[in-house]
Amino acid sequence: MQNKTLKGYITDIKKQHLTLEGVVYTAENIHKLQEITDGDETDYRIDLYHFLSDWFNDSPYITVQTSGSTGAPKKLTVRKEQMIQSAILTCSFLNLRKNDKALLCMPLQYIGGKMVVVRSLVARLNLFIRKPSGHPLADLETSLRFAAMIPLQVYNTLQVPEETERLKQTDILIIGGGAIDATLETQIRKLPNSVYSTYGMTETLSHIALRRLNGPEASSRYIPFPSVTISLSEEDTLVIDAPLVCSERLTTNDVAHVFPDGSFSILGRKDNIINSGGIKIQTESVEEALHSIITCNFAITSVPHPKFGEAIVLLMEKNEEVEPQIKEQLPKYQQPKYIWQIDAIPFTGSGKIDRAACRELALDLMKQKIQQ
Numbered sequence: 001m002q003n004k005t006l007k008g009y010i011t012d013i014k015k016q017h018l019t020l021e022g023v024v025y026t027a028e029n030i031h032k033l034q035e036i037t038d039g040d041e042t043d044y045r046i047d048l049y050h051f052l053s054d055w056f057n058d059s060p061y062i063t064v065q066t067s068g069s070t071g072a073p074k075k076l077t078v079r080k081e082q083m084i085q086s087a088i089l090t091c092s093f094l095n096l097r098k099n100d101k102a103l104l105c106m107p108l109q110y111i112g113g114k115m116v117v118v119r120s121l122v123a124r125l126n127l128f129i130r131k132p133s134g135h136p137l138a139d140l141e142t143s144l145r146f147a148a149m150i151p152l153q154v155y156n157t158l159q160v161p162e163e164t165e166r167l168k169q170t171d172i173l174i175i176g177g178g179a180i181d182a183t184l185e186t187q188i189r190k191l192p193n194s195v196y197s198t199y200g201m202t203e204t205l206s207h208i209a210l211r212r213l214n215g216p217e218a219s220s221r222y223i224p225f226p227s228v229t230i231s232l233s234e235e236d237t238l239v240i241d242a243p244l245v246c247s248e249r250l251t252t253n254d255v256a257h258v259f260p261d262g263s264f265s266i267l268g269r270k271d272n273i274i275n276s277g278g279i280k281i282q283t284e285s286v287e288e289a290l291h292s293i294i295t296c297n298f299a300i301t302s303v304p305h306p307k308f309g310e311a312i313v314l315l316m317e318k319n320e321e322v323e324p325q326i327k328e329q330l331p332k333y334q335q336p337k338y339i340w341q342i343d344a345i346p347f348t349g350s351g352k353i354d355r356a357a358c359r360e361l362a363l364d365l366m367k368q369k370i371q372q
Helices: 030-035 039-058 078-092 109-124 151-156 159-169 184-187 284-291 321-328 355-371
Strands: 018-020 021-023 061-064 073-078 101-104 126-129 146-149 172-175 194-201 206-212 229-232 235-239 249-257 262-267 275-276 279-282 298-305 309-316 340-341
Touching: 018 206, 021 030, 030 039, 039 061, 061 078, 061 109, 061 355, 073 078, 078 101, 078 109, 078 172, 078 206, 101 109, 109 126, 109 206, 146 151, 151 172, 151 184, 194 279, 229 249, 262 284, 275 309, 279 284, 284 298, 284 321, 298 355, 309 355, 340 355
Parallel strands: 018 126, 101 126, 101 146, 146 172, 172 194, 309 340
Antiparallel strands: 018 021, 061 073, 194 206, 229 235, 235 249, 249 262, 275 279, 298 309
8 A cells, every 4th residue: 555645634632623524514514514403313413412512522533432342342532633543544545535525324332333423524425314224325315435334325325226336336335343254245246436444443544555446456365554564473463563543562362364465364363253244243252142042052143245245153962943032032133043953062171162173064064054
């Protein structure tokens, strides 16, 4: 990646304003966002008001919420200056400029949504906002220069011809917040615009590397931004040095391979998080909830899924009728998509569930189902 000129970006918060569908909001008139009273639009426009209120106040810090992919969800206090630097890195690489139309369709509680707004402030983009949903382009009549979505939103969009056409008219799409299934990636390769997978987390204030998913530059490798240095820990997990956006070196839970040119690929997670539809699900928590209704040995694992990125799988040693109890015991997003019987749950020598072996079993069963 070549670092493009920073000319035209507004780094002084006191000089920033947000253009929202052609209407300019400053620190003095953002209260008008609270006056919207048209039902569903109210909540997310008020969320935008609260974020802008925090952004325009005198504090150099802002609080962000982690998604919980590397542990229990928590709140972090970060410097606004670092969020601005993150915005410049992305806008510079993607060549986003004044009046480019951008879409905010992700929750503002998390860093992904917050950074869409910060990029709009820094690069003076014309921001269009839609309630976070599975079909963010359903009623959008204007062509976009830039949009950021999670895989589930992209999958749903590609199921509707009219929405697919609108996606094709979006010059640049970045996808983050979850795994991109191989089937979805195959569909993305057919798109005529520029589509990227992002790599990052709350601690790095959104992404620090991009991977092109389509076109001549498509690759399985993530390319870090110029100011970012990548290495591996003793456990082969990715270590990130991104001084512009993160004050400390960050060791992740992602097992990775780093290439001589500094690019990297992700081989898998060190922990046992299942990311289904952009929601992080702790395997052990689901199993604990199911212990009261399943009498035989069982394990929770996952398989790739074209819509959700990953689908939850329940492996059981006996064919017990548990679906009604599961629906009562677990929230919908934690309920297994597939329930399969196997001869024996694999265990490690120390008596713990062999997670890798369970996933391999589930993948084999999925292949058998597809071939039938």
